[in-house]
Amino acid sequence: MAPSLQELARPDESTPQITQSALENTPIKVPQRYLMGPGPGNAHPRVLAAQSLPLLGHMHPAFFAIMDEIQDGLRYMFQTKSKYVCLISGTGHSGMEAAIANMLEPGETIVVGNNGIWGQRVCEIAERYGGKVINAEVPAGAALSLRKIEDELERNKPAVLFLCQGESSTGAHQALGGVAEACRKHDTILVVDTVCSLGAVPFYGDAWGVDCMYSGSQKVLGAPPGAAPFMLGERGFKKLKNRKTKVASWYFDLNMILDYWGCFGPKRFYHHTGMVSNWYGIREALGIASEEGLESMWERHRRLHLRLWEGLNELGLEPFVEKEQYRLVSVNTIKVPEGVDCLVLCKNAMDKYSVEIAGGLGPSAGKVWRVGIMGYNAQLTNVELVLTAFKDGLAQQGFTKRHQVASKDVPSPYEGAFPENIKS
Numbered sequence: 412m413a414p415s416l417q418e419l420a421r422p423d424e425s426t427p428q429i430t431q432s433a434l435e436n437t438p439i440k441v442p443q444r445y446l447m448g449p450g451p452g453n454a455h456p457r458v459l460a461a462q463s464l465p466l467l468g469h470m471h472p473a474f475f476a477i478m479d480e481i482q483d484g485l486r487y488m489f490q491t492k493s494k495y496v497c498l499i500s501g502t503g504h505s506g507m508e509a510a511i512a513n514m515l516e517p518g519e520t521i522v523v524g525n526n527g528i529w530g531q532r533v534c535e536i537a538e539r540y541g542g543k544v545i546n547a548e549v550p551a552g553a554a555l556s557l558r559k560i561e562d563e564l565e566r567n568k569p570a571v572l573f574l575c576q577g578e579s580s581t582g583a584h585q586a587l588g589g590v591a592e593a594c595r596k597h598d599t600i601l602v603v604d605t606v607c608s609l610g611a612v613p614f615y616g617d618a619w620g621v622d623c624m625y626s627g628s629q630k631v632l633g634a635p636p637g638a639a640p641f642m643l644g645e646r647g648f649k650k651l652k653n654r655k656t657k658v659a660s661w662y663f664d665l666n667m668i669l670d671y672w673g674c675f676g677p678k679r680f681y682h683h684t685g686m687v688s689n690w691y692g693i694r695e696a697l698g699i700a701s702e703e704g705l706e707s708m709w710e711r712h713r714r715l716h717l718r719l720w721e722g723l724n725e726l727g728l729e730p731f732v733e734k735e736q737y738r739l740v741s742v743n744t745i746k747v748p749e750g751v752d753c754l755v756l757c758k759n760a761m762d763k764y765s766v767e768i769a770g771g772l773g774p775s776a777g778k779v780w781r782v783g784i785m786g787y788n789a790q791l792t793n794v795e796l797v798l799t800a801f802k803d804g805l806a807q808q809g810f811t812k813r814h815q816v817a818s819k820d821v822p823s824p825y826e827g828a829f830p831e832n833i834k835s
């Protein structure tokens with residue numbers, strides 16, 4: 412006979428009536444969607460399968476071997492030989508917070524390249540960690556020129572410079588050439604956000620002299636959200652070791668996280684429970700990326716970005732990022748034409764085609780649609796589906812007819828740029 416609730420409770424604990432759960436006999440149901448917004452994207456089926464493998468203990472040697480494989484894969488993605496690579500448990504923001512918490516000490520100056528919401532958030536995080544924040548702002552849709560970066564470094568001699576390679580709120584691509592050299596002159600640590608860009612555009616951690624970088628799992632890597640790929644270069648590690656103050660966040664203290672990841676020798680420190688199933692998925696995603704190869708991934712994303720813009724241009728739509736050199740291939744921002752309701756088009760795309768097209772964020776809110784071409788979703792069929800959804804959504808709002816008249820004299824800027832035999 413089942414024990415009474417009073418028998419199960421400890422002495423003096425009350426046993427009120429149990430409230431019922433709504434989940435009885437209701438297994439989870441998830442609709443199938445094409446996630447063509449700025450993320451998360453759809454995960455590769457191999458990644459989803461890997462996540463359903465049996466759990467291991469987070470301190471088991473068999474799991475450590477998988478963590479070692481993840482580090483190998485990360486070194487490839489980051490193009491680094493650094494020992495100090497790991498996953499931070501948490502989404503892209505956890506990488507962002509870990510970077511600032513560890514690289515900046517209270518009272519130190521940080522120059523934040525701010526061309527969208529991610530720069531704004533880093534300003535806010537750095538302030539909370541006691542930094543003196545210099546907000547190096549440029550208009551949404553632009554990126555910082557090397558000249559502007561050099562001027563800011565010269566004027567402020569900061570301990571840290573933050574740049575976001577792929578600004579997903581505006582669709583801008585921040586070039587990184589020459590930045591590390593400028594940082595070296597002032598002993599400045601270079602921190603780079605690659606959450607939306609890693610794997611879609613070239614990134615060379617060592618050759619470009621990046622001292623600290625973080626990314627996201629749910630974008631180009633094509634894994635579920637939940638872990639931030641992370642790297643400290645030699646200079647970043649030296650900065651960590653030479654800190655005068657303790658890292659203010661216990662959970663994000665890299666001294667302990669890197670110890671768990673075996674960066675200081677075979678004896679590992681229990682810092683927190685590794686995200687076992689999530690990391691299996693990332694291990695598989697890194698394997699898939701290694702099989703395809705970075706050059707092929709970069710080229711696939713570029714070609715599909717060009718195809719998307721060829722199609723959008725035919726529909727009379729224009730890029731939010733005016734200068735082509737600043738356009739990010741992974742997150743494309745598309746100006747909402749006057750008289751067209753952005754959200755009505757998004758809703759039609761979802762209801763009719765099960766395809767996610769997102770609206771703007773931060774400085775681009777209400778002004779743009781955002782289309783992600785990332786990782787497993789960077790396939791020609793998906794891009795064509797997005798174009799179909801746009802065509803239909805615009806026609807519904809009467810935009811096609813107006814445009815057909817106006818567009819006759821406007822040649823596509825991508826004419827001839829897109830190879831006919833694209834492989835996806």
Ligand SMILES: Cc1ncc(COP(=O)(O)O)c(C=O)c1O
Pocket residue numbers: 449450502503504505507529575577578579580604605606607627636
């Ligand atoms: C460039 C960039 N940085 C940081 C983040 C934050 O990542 P998350 O939402 O996974 O915490 C995002 C999310 O879209 C991003 O695009």
